[in-house]
Structures are given as C-alpha cells and as structure tokens.
Amino acid sequence: MRIVTTRARLYRTLRSAYLERAHVLPEATILYRAKRYDFHESLVEGLTVVQAGPVRAAWLLARSKVTTLEINEPLMLSSVWGSALAISGLRARSLLGGPRATIVSYAMENSNPLVRPVGEEGRLRRFANSRLSRFVWRHTDRIAFGTDAARITYGSALRRPSAGTTSTVIPALPAPCACPVDSGPGEPRVVFLGALVARKGFPELLAAWPSVTALIPAARLTIIGKGALEDRARQTAEQDPTIEVIIDPPRSEIHAHLRRARVLALPSQPTATWREQIGLPIVEGLAHGCNIVTTSETGLADWLTEHGHDVVAPGAGVPALANAVMHALQKRVGTGVADLPAVDGRLAADAWMFVGTR
Incomplete structure (x- = not known):
C-alpha cells in the first residue's frame, strides 16, 4: 500500500481519544504500532488507519508524499526508535530528490526519563535511548508543549533544540463538551x-x-x-x-x-x-x-x-x-x-x- 495524504501521524499506541480527535481534524494517515486498552474499533470508520511496526512505517513514509509528520514526543522512550527510523526515511527521501518533510510533535512529559534509575542491563539501553531522543529532538521542526512543566522538563533533559526548531506552550485544556447538561443536581x-x-x-x-x-x-x-x-x-x-x-x-x-x-x-x-x-x-x-x-x-x-x-x-x-x-x-x-x-x-x-x- 501507499500513503496518499500529505499529512501523517505516527503513534506507538492508538486510543479512542486520538481517533475522536482525528474525525474533527484535517485528513491525515494514522500509522500505529499497537492498540491501547481503551481502543474502540467503531471509531476507525472514515479514517485512514494503518497498523505498522517501526520498519514498515518508515518504509511507507519514505515512499509517500507526506510533507508533515507528527511523531510521539522525543522523551517518549518507547517510541524513539520508531520516530528515529521514520525521520531517517523521510530525510533519505529528500536527499534522493523528494520533498522535505516537516517533523512536528506534541509534548507532555514532565519527568526526565533519562535519569530514572536502571539496573546494570538497562544502562546500555538508556544510553542508546538518550542518543536517539536527542536525535529526534534535533530533527523536530515544531514542538508544542501541553504544559509549562513539559517545557521545563525538556529544557533540563535535552537542552536547547536546534536553531531551526520552533516551540510554544498551548495548555492541554479542553473546551466545554457539547453534551447536554443534566438539569438536576442529582446524587453527590x-x-x-x-x-x-x-x-x-x-x-x-x-x-x-x-x-x-x-x-x-x-x-x-x-x-x-x-x-x-x-x-x-x-x-x-x-x-x-x-x-x-x-x-x-x-x-x-x-x-x-x-x-x-x-x-x-x-x-x-x-x-x-x-x-x-x-x-x-x-x-x-x-x-x-x-x-x-x-x-x-x-x-x-x-x-x-x-x-x-x-x-x-x-x-x-x-x-x-x-x-x-x-x-x-x-x-x-x-x-x-x-x-x-x-x-x-x-x-x-x-x-x-x-x-x-x-
């Protein structure tokens, strides 16, 4: 298969809230590795959703016309391998004459995972994850922080982004739901x-x-x-x-x-x-x-x-x-x-x- 949209979102896990949001956003192909506990299949209808591991997702993106890719945040260590592969695939595409893709991310992490305690066997993995996180961070063009706590965490964990990176803080607050309001006070x-x-x-x-x-x-x-x-x-x-x-x-x-x-x-x-x-x-x-x-x-x-x-x-x-x-x-x-x-x-x-x- 081929990705035919110019927007794509690469998620490690997919949950119902992401699908609900996708229905009100401009069209984008959603690539994901696994379903979350709260995934409801009925919400997939009308969306372009592809389940793919990191290597296949990177291959699909490298062969696509995607010009903007959303990835999981750079400090999400469980997804940095997939994000790094996807970025590398898109960068290789541009070197071969294809369009350059803009990499964007939404960040909420408020605890530095690179300093969490690990055992002897985990030190090598943490070193690799740290390198990959910094690679993804350097190659992210636009990053929106969901809280000021996330902005501070990234500043201490990964330092300054590359000169070409633009960032902002947009609080992760909802708009009031369109649900009808219940009339009575009801039970506490x-x-x-x-x-x-x-x-x-x-x-x-x-x-x-x-x-x-x-x-x-x-x-x-x-x-x-x-x-x-x-x-x-x-x-x-x-x-x-x-x-x-x-x-x-x-x-x-x-x-x-x-x-x-x-x-x-x-x-x-x-x-x-x-x-x-x-x-x-x-x-x-x-x-x-x-x-x-x-x-x-x-x-x-x-x-x-x-x-x-x-x-x-x-x-x-x-x-x-x-x-x-x-x-x-x-x-x-x-x-x-x-x-x-x-x-x-x-x-x-x-x-x-x-x-x-x-």
Whole structure:
C-alpha cells in the first residue's frame, strides 16, 4: 500500500481519544504500532488507519508524499526508535530528490526519563535511548508543549533544540463538551475513570471511600475502566452498595456518567519509571464541568489549584484524599467550564503544528 495524504501521524499506541480527535481534524494517515486498552474499533470508520511496526512505517513514509509528520514526543522512550527510523526515511527521501518533510510533535512529559534509575542491563539501553531522543529532538521542526512543566522538563533533559526548531506552550485544556447538561443536581457522585491499576491511585481512592460515605452517606462512586484491578473493584462493589463498577463501556456511556458526576477523581501515584503527564480522565472531567480531585503529579496541577480544584500530594494518605473528595463534593458542579478555552488545547496545538500545510 501507499500513503496518499500529505499529512501523517505516527503513534506507538492508538486510543479512542486520538481517533475522536482525528474525525474533527484535517485528513491525515494514522500509522500505529499497537492498540491501547481503551481502543474502540467503531471509531476507525472514515479514517485512514494503518497498523505498522517501526520498519514498515518508515518504509511507507519514505515512499509517500507526506510533507508533515507528527511523531510521539522525543522523551517518549518507547517510541524513539520508531520516530528515529521514520525521520531517517523521510530525510533519505529528500536527499534522493523528494520533498522535505516537516517533523512536528506534541509534548507532555514532565519527568526526565533519562535519569530514572536502571539496573546494570538497562544502562546500555538508556544510553542508546538518550542518543536517539536527542536525535529526534534535533530533527523536530515544531514542538508544542501541553504544559509549562513539559517545557521545563525538556529544557533540563535535552537542552536547547536546534536553531531551526520552533516551540510554544498551548495548555492541554479542553473546551466545554457539547453534551447536554443534566438539569438536576442529582446524587453527590464521584467518578473514577481510566486504567484500574495502582499507579492511577485506584487503591488509594477505594481506601478513602468509606471515610467519604461516613460523613456524606448519599455519596456514590462510579468506577469506569478496565485493568489489572478489575476483580478488586468488583469485590469492593459487591460489599459496598454505594459503589458501582462499569467495565470498558462505549464512549457515549462514559460521557453520560461524566455529565451526572460532581467529581472526577484520579489520585495518580508516581513509580520509579512513570509520572502522570496530564491524565486524560482529568481533561474529560473538566470538559463536563466536574470538580477534579488529583495529585500534584499531573502537569496541570498548578492550573487546577489556581482554579479551585483539589490537588493533594502523592502519598498524602487516606485522610487527606478523603477530605479532598468531600470538599469537592460540596462545591457547585459545572461552574468550572467558564475557565476553559473556547478551542480544545490539543486541537489548537494541532493547528499550530500543521500551520501552512494542507
């Protein structure tokens, strides 16, 4: 096959949010290596989506007419090999008389992965990844940072980009969702949305929940997602009638639950190799007017604090998290949408990255 579009996006993993966004953006071929846990096949219809490993993706791009390629961010170490191959393929094409492609990227990383602890066997891999990250960084023409924390991280991890690189910060804030607003106040409901894993703070939220219902008996917790802790979620819900669990529902159902929720809780916890960049559930909760409860791990922590949301330190303990949830439940819902931009930050970043291209 051949890529016939002049725009292309190269992703290591593909998720539903990327597909939803692609439907409202100018046409581009999407190349991806693997599907994420929240991938919904129905969203592919009407898009040009190609599953390809790094070598095949680079070959397809080298034979294409692509003039602008979006790659995963340079500090995403799991994708730097694929990004480097794709860039090399397009550079080789230009040396053989083909058009020069503009390389663009959207960056959210707020923790330097090049200094994270590794064992003896990982040192050589980190050295190679470091070299590749710098190669990708030097060959990126336009980079949009989703948070100021990401801009600072890149400045310390990779130093200055090449002289020809243009960068900007466009906050990764959503526009208000077009969903109809529920009329009544409803129950004081909290939603946990996302991967049911420890690093997302799921165990901490379950541990804090009895303290919440002890003081707010009408409070309800809706757990939406899938992951390694699904069984624990179900078992907890069987023992606690204030909790419901919904495993991997369609997107329309997720929107419906967010519309009737007062709070979106995502108390992310850092690991030795991971830190929350943004937290897509936070973005979706904001778009639906939810009060947010999270930790200072997210790159949006400063903005959330400034706009009245509840941000606690990771590892602050069950009482602190429970107090934050209760505080958020007692605030009015929906007022925060006035603080959001008229244009979704990710769409605005896309328009900036692809400026002047068709």
